[in-house]
Amino acid sequence: MPTLKKLREAGDFGAINRRIPYSSFVSLESGEDDKGLLTILRPRESNMGNTLIRAVHGGVVGALIEHAGVMQVMKDTAPEHLPKIINLTVEYLRPCLVDEEAFARGIMVKLGRRIANVRVEVWQSDPERPVAVGHAHFLVE
């Protein structure tokens, strides 16, 4: 089985994602489009944290943000192992509906020698109306 480092060198973020059990637990996918890395949370009944409005659990929205951040750091630093998260702030702007895909994209705000600061935006049908934004620090080794 290829190491994470080999998968990273091959730029196979989908394969890195599939290596992580939690990704299939909540249905997270990683890929690239013309704007860069894109992380997708697929509709999944068991992700629901609010049955009244059929919203995704806030913790899973946080996980989507963390995952998009991890993948962005992997892309920008090509580390040997998965980067360690230091802290994460999630701001919830609108309900994240469980019956629709949620998309997340990370922006590397600052990449230092030891610390990466990443901002992540999450949206559903309309990219102009984000459902959540987050920022996180990662330890870069």
Next chain:
Amino acid sequence: MPQGDVPEKLKPLLDVLVTLPHFRELGVTAERVERGFAIVRSDYDERTIGNPETGVIHGGVVTTVMDSVCGLVAFTVLEEPKPIATLDLRIDYLKPATPGKALRGQAEVYKETRNVTFVRGVAYHDDPDDPIANCTATFMIGSVGFKVGGEGGA
């Protein structure tokens, strides 16, 4: 579920909790619930591993446990049933969780105002003084936010 220790008024909260699909999927259960204070627990589950090289659970599990217990404790201080919405949640990851051990989240309300409830908490295995993560969260009370379709911001 510690039904015996839970004030009568708060029992309906726990009845709702067990119906939520992601709580069930993650096996989140309440260990202690009182006004302004709660502890929940989630057992180790290999399906939630975030680092396949170490077996450490994904940070998303910590986030989910903390969002759950912070939201739960925000509900315990309401005088009458109202919807609440998480405004934000911040987590500091202090050390990795130990593979194989149950994760607990403990939270307390440290300030109540008419519109916003302020909550802080920790994630840990056995000792809240040896935390895996520290967390603060704020909740909007009586939010019109969770309305689907149309302008719904909290």
